Amino acid sequence: xxxxxxxxxxxxxxxxxxxxxxxxxxxxxxxxxxxxxxxxxxxxxxxxxxxxxxxxxxxxxxxxxxxxxxxxxxxxxxxxxxxxxxxxxxxxxxxxxxxxxxxxxxxxxxxxxx
Amino acid sequence: xxxxxxxxxxxxxxxxxxxxxxxxxxxxxxxxxxxxxxxxxxxxxxxxxxxxxxxxxxxxxxxxxxxxxxxxxxxxxxxxxxxxxxxxxxxxxxxxxxxxxxxxxxxxxxxxxxx
Numbered sequence: 001x002x003x004x005x006x007x008x009x010x011x012x013x014x015x016x017x018x019x020x021x022x023x024x025x026x027x028x029x030x031x032x033x034x035x036x037x038x039x040x041x042x043x044x045x046x047x048x049x050x051x052x053x054x055x056x057x058x059x060x061x062x063x064x065x066x067x068x069x070x071x072x073x074x075x076x077x078x079x080x081x082x083x084x085x086x087x088x089x090x091x092x093x094x095x096x097x098x099x100x101x102x103x104x105x106x107x108x109x110x111x112x113x114x
Numbered sequence: 115x116x117x118x119x120x121x122x123x124x125x126x127x128x129x130x131x132x133x134x135x136x137x138x139x140x141x142x143x144x145x146x147x148x149x150x151x152x153x154x155x156x157x158x159x160x161x162x163x164x165x166x167x168x169x170x171x172x173x174x175x176x177x178x179x180x181x182x183x184x185x186x187x188x189x190x191x192x193x194x195x196x197x198x199x200x201x202x203x204x205x206x207x208x209x210x211x212x213x214x215x216x217x218x219x220x221x222x223x224x225x226x227x228x229x
Contacts, residue, residue, distance in 0.1 A: 004156075033216060042221035043157075043202065056216060091156055100145040100164075100206070103217060105156035 004106035018080040025094030120220035136203030
């Protein structure tokens, strides 16, 4: 398996623009997670899905952030409008349904908002 | 809320043992994890321990868990230059709905290897 796939790997955009980050989980994994990593706050869970349904979005910072999972093999994280403080590395992870199962992380998308 | 604390940096000589420490707050955590992140890469699970265990050993890695003190440690024996990375301690996050799926991470410990 190719592992969790994220695109793009790097994104540079101007403040106010819409940004869409994409993730393809490992086939057969029922859970998908979006995390954000910054120097100041470390790794934070933003939202996660189980069987394409959002389970907990309490980590989503603001209404400017939205996430969707239209099918089992694709998810998007959208920021509209983007702001410089959104600059971070965004990770997608997926796992099997068993409690405590390993979360497999993608390589991340490094977002820079100028 | 849940919080996981780690020291930010640890410097060791090549060949020595590294001990990375972590404290957590959620006493209901059933699993505790150690992840490794190399520069420019995602996180890789190194090992995990069930909360009803005190110790787990996996080749050069030893995890010790003190549930009473909510203290977790990762020992890397015979530290090599390839061990240079950021090490994250993580616990399962209990969400507002009572489910436990997401992870709460510490800020990570940068392991620096001196020749």
